[in-house]
Amino acid sequence: MRVALLAESFLPHMNGVTGSVLHVLRHLKAEGHETLVIAPRAGEVTADLHGARTELLRSVPLPSYPEVRVVFARAARLTALLRSFQPDVVHLASPFVLGWQGLAAADALNIPTVAIYQTDVVAYAQKYGMPAATSFVEGHVARLHRRATLTLAPSSASTAQLEALGVDRIRRWGRGVDAVRFDxxxxxxxxxxxxxxxxxxxxxxxxxxxxxxxxxxxxxxxxxxxxxxxxxxxxxxxxxxxxxxxxxxxxxxxxxxxxxxxxxxxxxxxxxxxxxxxxxxxxxxxxxxxxxxxxxxxxxxxxxxxxxxxxxxxxxxxxxxxxxxxxxxxxxxxxxxxxxxxxxxISGRTWDALGSQLVGHYRDAITLRPIDDALPARGRTRPAIAETGVSRRWTRFVALGDSITEGLCDGSRMPDGHYRGWADRLASLLAQTSPGPFRYANLAVRSRKMKDLLDEQVPHALTMKPDLVSILMGSNDLVGPQVNIPALVAQLEDAVRQVRASGADVLLATVFLPRRRAAMLFARRFAAFNSEMRRVAAETGAMMLDLEAMPALSELPMWSDDRVHLRPAGHRLVAYRAADVLGVPDAEALSGLDEAFHSDEMPLPGTWLRRDALPWVWRRLQGRTAGDGRIAKHLSYVELPGRGRRGRVPST
Known part of the structure; x- marks a missing residue:
């Protein structure tokens, strides 16, 4: 790995930032990684830099505090330095001035960035008697860390401080201690x-x-x-x-x-x-x-x-x-x-252990950067790396939602007019992890909105006493002419809390759009709603199926000819990613096998305008929806065979 480290302060001035950078350089060298240090020039550097290349830039001392120096490097200069070194990741050590310009340079080259929050500059502005600058500093810190791919905070207090500023993707990364020198x-x-x-x-x-x-x-x-x-x-x-x-x-x-x-x-x-x-x-x-x-x-x-x-x-x-x-x-x-x-x-707080953690954070940032680049719009929070869940032995699964969860346009190996869908596929996968009978219901109906989730689907689901409930809902609300996102989020949160209060686990899925020009009109709404959904998941203990973190799902081959529903390939992708989040063993390998055995449906007859668009407009003009008069396909449980059993028996 090639790592470029940008430090706001550096040798010969020794402080916590400089000390951390030196420890990181030592660890990266020992692990065989290549490093470049970009920092202010403040004097002769004689310390061992562990093989790092250096670019020390002209700087000026901070008034009344000459040990701290400020670099006013042009972003173009930093871009040229990074382009020449070609780093896999940029490490921003306590970024503020140089770090902001380095962040701009990294963004220009689509390089992931890891920002280390190490100095509480907001408090420093207050201590130095600059109350007028405090709000500016606070805003700058928030913008910088929200822009970085990943932020590492050293303590619970600093994490809370950053969260209060609206910073997302915060991971804990402390500081190591030299237990030999300090003994x-x-x-x-x-x-x-x-x-x-x-x-x-x-x-x-x-x-x-x-x-x-x-x-x-x-x-x-x-x-x-x-x-x-x-x-x-x-x-x-x-x-x-x-x-x-x-x-x-x-x-x-x-x-x-x-x-x-x-x-x-x-x-x-x-x-x-x-x-x-x-x-x-x-x-x-x-x-x-x-x-x-x-x-x-x-x-x-x-x-x-x-x-x-x-x-x-x-x-x-x-x-x-x-x-x-x-x-x-x-x-x-x-x-x-x-x-x-x-x-x-202090046992277990060695720099070697923390250096290994840091490299892991670098790798996460490298994974997250292309996800960020693929997002049509960013909300307050961005997708995180989807974590694999801990497999539990659920026996009663109820899926809630609209046409996506109903399975519309997934006619793979189904009779005409019947649809399978990601939730049906997920139920089959979960059943294979159950040693006994597995019961599944799907209460989703096309065109349903958040009010229907709260007023109809959740009350019905609670009467069935499920131990797992999935919720993928909100798209129909967000494409309306007028949208009240806080009200939608409040309804969603109410629904999740009701289900969680019953003792059931919740799999909460973010909404998503196809990568089409027309869909981009709604991108900011979807991003803002998803951002709040991540908060709801974190606060309620729901499991997060972050479909916005799957750029492949937005690609057109995943979408059916009607341009608003998923093809079987899209439903497979959602089902197996959900299975991975829920801890189904070998979900990724099973996904590849399933794809090899199935082909998507042939295009439906007729043009999109006559077959899909005009009927949709006509229904809207008449105040109707495609789901009027429809009931859910599995209003009560169906029983799926667990491991070692065959058959599929309807359950009352």
Whole structure:
């Protein structure tokens, strides 16, 4: 794999973003991948870049914070760099300015992008006293991460923050810790004696000395009896902090073995920052066997187990912070117990493990990019990779919907005037996984709308006590002259919740369109409705059959001659993808076998205009639909044979 990494900051300035990039480069090199780093030029780079090519671009320092540099590279320049390297994926490390331009360049070349959310720039804008810029920054972050193919967030708090901004396709990806460099065995008693000659308990902080880190909150610990405060790091706030905390020890920036030794020499680690998306130094303290006292918001919530390996104090409550530190300072036995738990907590968080996870995310982005490119329109959320379900032993399946679920135009191996359809096909597949009788009903009727689903189909289905219900509905509503999408979604959600409340599982399917010019008039409606449908599925625990994530389903060979219903090939595709989601073994292989054994119907006689379009228009003018007077083809259960049984017996 070829990976281009765009980083907002880079060597020689070392911070969390730079450190993560270096660990990623090492892992990718070890796995045989090729890498290119595009980053701001800020000075001589002497560190080992693990074979990565570099393109360091002219940059300017951020006012009042010269360690952070801003690149104003033209998108055309970045496009040329990416075109020359030909990456399989672009990794955007804490993207903002350079990352946005890199995203535009990747989009121009149809390259998938993975954006790493590592810096809470919205909170930083607030901390630096730029309230007018906060809304702009918030909007920029939202647009950037919604545009990326995939976003990786390090904590539950950052995931929630991004979701509140409308960002979709968020995956959790934390930060690794060097458990060799940060180890309790590096505790150096000689260093401790030099810092605390009277045997004081050493309370330490490690990180940038900048307003957003709220290091000045440590003033609450300045006169805590029997303690020595040690502050490791550098930054624009250092001079003011030295005046504020004259008795504290300021070591400046430390790294490597020296940092590992100092970290292990602490008795208590304190982290006051409230805008951390993760908190890497917290993790390093835990690896060093040091109990942590941190603010109870953001990244620390996922790292510190309060009352086990540290304490979380109320955000902004400095009295509470002081009390938590005093608790550990005054109880050596508790400190020892917390220290053992702290070291144990970081097992499994190695950079090698996280590097393998990252490569998996790259592969997912590579899969998702062509799906995005094939979408006629994007809603608030986009299709995710369809996950294979865990097979359950369902015995009573009821299909709800309109003509697509009824099976219209799927006359494969059926008598004239009868239709099979994807739901019938799925029922047969599910029956083969059942050791006993399998019952199936199909309440779908052509031309039905969401109101019919809620008022007729769901109540009827609930009387049958199913354990699995499929819902594919909404297309007929969305092609109407006036559409109230929130109202449609509310009806759908009501239907799903009623079925879920009965104890049944729900297979919820997104709606889709053929790739025809006329159909594109409705593309935005369908995308918006599908976006809300994904939310409903997530909130209700419904299984998602994301048919919008199947570009092949929109291709014209999948659609019948009437241009609005699926051919047998389309019904097969939906049935086997649904079977895959429901965990039917070997569904993909069975799909290929089924396709080899069946051929689609021959075109129906007559032209599309006379056979399909004009009758549809005439019915609409008369206020009728094709489904008027029709009843569902399986109003009650039919019994399908399970494994080892033959026959098909109607059930009452």
């Amino acid at each position: 309790p065995r590096h505790r150096n008693e000689a260093w401790r004696q030099s810092i605390a000659p009277a045997g004081e308990t050493i309370v330490g902080y490690v990180g940038r000395l900048a307003p957003e880190k709220q290091v000045d909150d440590l003033r609450a610990l300045a006169n805590l009896p029997g303690t020595r405060l040690v502050i490791v790091g550098d930054g624009p706030s250092r001079a003011g902090l030295e005046r504020m905390l004259p008795d504290a020890v300021f070591t400046g920036h430390l790294s490597g073995a020296e940092l590992g030794e100092v970290m292990a020499g602490f008795d208590v680690f304190v982290h006051p920052g409230e805008s951390e998306t993760f908190g890497q130094t917290i993790q390093e303290a835990l690896a060093s066997g040091v109990p942590v006292v941190a603010t109870g918001v953001g990244g620390p919530l996922d790292l510190v187990r309060s009352s086990i390996d540290g304490w979380l104090y109320r955000p902004g409550d400095l009295d509470d912070m002081r009390a938590r530190v005093a608790d550990l300072v005054g109880d050596e036995a508790k400190r020892r117990a917390f220290a053992l738990a702290a070291r144990e907590s």
